[in-house]
Amino acid sequence: MGSHRIAAIPGDGIGIEVIAAGLRVLDALAAAEPGLRLQFETLPWGSAHWRATGRLMPEDGVERLRAFDAIFFGAVGDPRIPDHVTLWGLRLAICQGLDQYANVRPARILPGLRSPLAGVGPGDLDWIVVRENSEGEYAGAGGRVHRGLGEEVGLDVSVFTRAGVTRIMRFAFGLARTRPRRLLTLVTKSNAQRHGMVMWDEIFAEVGRDFPDIATDRMLVDAMTVRMVRAPKSLDVIVATNLHADILSDLAAALAGSIGLAASGNIDPERRGPSMFEPVHGSGFDIAGQGIANPLGALWSAVLMLDHLGEGRAARRLMEAIERVTAAGRALPRDLGGTATTDQVADALIAALKGAND
Numbered sequence: 030m031g032s033h034r035i036a037a038i039p040g041d042g043i044g045i046e047v048i049a050a051g052l053r054v055l056d057a058l059a060a061a062e063p064g065l066r067l068q069f070e071t072l073p074w075g076s077a078h079w080r081a082t083g084r085l086m087p088e089d090g091v092e093r094l095r096a097f098d099a100i101f102f103g104a105v106g107d108p109r110i111p112d113h114v115t116l117w118g119l120r121l122a123i124c125q126g127l128d129q130y131a132n133v134r135p136a137r138i139l140p141g142l143r144s145p146l147a148g149v150g151p152g153d154l155d156w157i158v159v160r161e162n163s164e165g166e167y168a169g170a171g172g173r174v175h176r177g178l179g180e181e182v183g184l185d186v187s188v189f190t191r192a193g194v195t196r197i198m199r200f201a202f203g204l205a206r207t208r209p210r211r212l213l214t215l216v217t218k219s220n221a222q223r224h225g226m227v228m229w230d231e232i233f234a235e236v237g238r239d240f241p242d243i244a245t246d247r248m249l250v251d252a253m254t255v256r257m258v259r260a261p262k263s264l265d266v267i268v269a270t271n272l273h274a275d276i277l278s279d280l281a282a283a284l285a286g287s288i289g290l291a292a293s294g295n296i297d298p299e300r301r302g303p304s305m306f307e308p309v310h311g312s313g314f315d316i317a318g319q320g321i322a323n324p325l326g327a328l329w330s331a332v333l334m335l336d337h338l339g340e341g342r343a344a345r346r347l348m349e350a351i352e353r354v355t356a357a358g359r360a361l362p363r364d365l366g367g368t369a370t371t372d373q374v375a376d377a378l379i380a381a382l383k384g385a386n387d
Contacts, residue, residue: 031064031065031066031338031339031340032066032067032068033066033067033068033098033099033338033340034068034070034096034097034098035067035068035069035070035097035098035099035100035101035334036069036070036072036094036097036099036100036101036303037052037069037070037071037072037100037101038071038072038074038075038100038101038102038103038119039071039073039075039103040074040075040076040102040103040104040105040119040312041075041076041077041103041104041105041106041107041115041312041314041317042104042106042107042311042312042313042314042317043103043104043310043312043313043314043316043317043322044075044102044103044104044105044308044312045103045317046317046318046320046322046324046371047103047104047308047322047323047324047326047327047371048101048102048103048327050324050327050328050371050372050374050375051101051324051327051328051330051331051375052069052101053375053379054324054328054331054347054350054375054378054379054382055067055069055331055347057378057379057382057383058343058346058347058382059343061346061382061383062340062342062343062346065340065343069101070097072086072090072093074086074087074090074119075105075107075115075119076105076106076107076109076110076115079107079110079114079115079118080109080110084118085105085114085115085118085119085122086118086119086122086123090122090123091122091123091126091127094123094127094302094303095127095302095303097303098303098338099303099304099305099306099334099337099338100123100303100304100305100306101305101306101307101327101330101331101334102120102123102305102306102307103307103308103327104307104308104310104311104312104313105118105119105120105312106311106312106314107312107314108314117169120307121167121169123295123305124162124163124295124305125163127297127301127302127303127304127305128163128297128301128302129162129163129295129296129297129304129305130161130162130163130193130196130197130200130296130297130298131159131160131161131162131197131200131295131296131297131298132159132160132161132162132274132293132294132295132296133157133158133159133160133204133293133294133296133333134157134158134159134160134274134278134281134282134291134292134293134309135156135157135158135292135329135333136154136155136156136157136158136278136281136282136284136285136290136291137151137154137155137156137285138150138151138152138153138154138155138285138286139151139285139286139290139351139352139355139356140352140355140356141355141356141357141358142285142286142290142355142365143286143366144284144285144286145283145284146258146261146284149261149284153261153262154261154262154284154285155265156261156264156265156266156267156281157204157208157265157266157267158267158268158269158274158277158278158281159197159200159201159204159266159267159268159269159274160269160270160271160274160275160278161193161194161197161268161269161270161271161274162197162271162295163193163271164188164189164190164193164271165187165188165189165225165270165271165272166185166187166270166271166272167271167272168186168187168188170185170186170187170188171183171184171185171186172184187222187225187270187272189225189228189229189270191228191232194228194229194232195232195235195236196298197268198232198233198236198237198268199236199239200296200298201213201266201268202236202237202239202240202243203240204266205240205243205265205266206240206242206243208265208266210244210265211242211243211244211265212243212244212245212246212264212265212266213237213243213244213245213265213266213267213268214245214246214247214248214253214264214265214266214267214268215229215230215233215245215246215247215248215268215269216247216248216249216250216253216267216268216269216270216273216274216277217229217230217247217249217250217269217270217273218249218250218251218273219249220249226270229270230247233245233247233268250269250273250276250277253267253277254277254280257277257280257281257284258284261284278291278293278309279291279309282309286365287323287364287365288309288310288326288364289308289310289322289323289325289326289362289364289365290323290325290326290329290365291308291309291310291326292306292308292309292326292327292329292330292332292333293306293307293308293309293330293333294306294330294333294334294337295307296337304334304337306330306331306333306334306337307327307330308326308327308329308330309326310322310323310326320370320371320372321362321363321370321371322362322371323362323363323364323365323371323374324362324371324374324375325351325354325355325362325365325374328347328351328378329348329351331347332344332347332348332351335347346382347378347382349381350378350381350382351378351381353381353384354374354377354378354381357377359377360373360374360376360377361374362374
């Protein structure tokens with residue numbers, strides 16, 4: 030147990046609501062865990078900051094974040110601002126600025142919840158999607174010329190480097206080694222994309238020779254969507270490019286019950302700076318301000334954050350509280366078939382934490 034300084038960036042839309050709920054639950058957890066101190070500083074960055082200053086965060090925002098042990102992030106996105114402005118101005122600026130190159134997204138069916146897949150229950154779908162988080166389709170390489178003219182051209186160039194691909198492969202193999210099944214599946218589209226994706230295949234095989242205890246297989250991304258639906262038990266850890274893993278992890282969350290459950294960690298495995306933990310659901314402006322957003326994705330992200338900070342016991346306790354709430358079924362949000370508000374779900378989690386302490 031120790032003291033950790035955490036930057037809370039609620040951001041936009043329902044991010045503001047789920048981070049507020051998350052901070053309440055984390056304060057209750059810290060109060061119940063002897064020796065655990067979580068010091069939060071809320072940073073009001075996001076679309077409101079952009080409308081006031083022309084920037085999503087201060088110019089020195091990334092450098093300011095280096096003083097923290099972790100970042101607890103809500104969401105970014107506002108229908109009044111183009112999505113590419115908000116995404117690149119805040120979330121991607123942090124991920125790339127701090128070289129958080131491993132994006133980890135767990136997906137499993139929690140106790141008491143149902144998958145839309147018939148006959149699939151807890152234990153049948155238990156995956157971790159590892160997303161390369163620094164280059165590929167999100168590298169930002171490209172441009173537009175002859176704007177507005179008939180011959181206008183727009184280019185987005187996928188950038189893959191041997192160093193970038195190798196390090197995410199080594200991370201994914203190492204993560205697979207911590208899992209009981211020790212199975213790692215590579216997803217590419219190397220039949221059509223015959224340069225960068227073939228390099229992914231080759232480096233996967235090269236790195237795999239250093240991990241002879243890990244079983245491996247490979248899938249094309251289109252076939253992978255079918256396998257996720259038809260044979261969920263056949264998968265464990267999945268590694269893919271920035272774009273492919275982004276899409277597949279949303280499908281994984283939906284198959285596990287709801288995108289509102291989707292948690293993630295943007296990790297710097299070398300710990301040169303803070304890592305960032307966020308729910309995947311986005312800013313959800315269609316329900317923002319109604320107090321009905323599901324905070325479980327944010328709290329599951331907090332579990333990942335605690336574990337990354339070395340607080341394994343607190344992480345397990347929080348995850349057990351989440352599972353007790355879903356198993357009981359009395360305080361489920363609307364996306365999980367219940368009627369509980371964001372605050373009511375948080376209250377149930379706090380009660381579960383206290384109950385574990387009785």
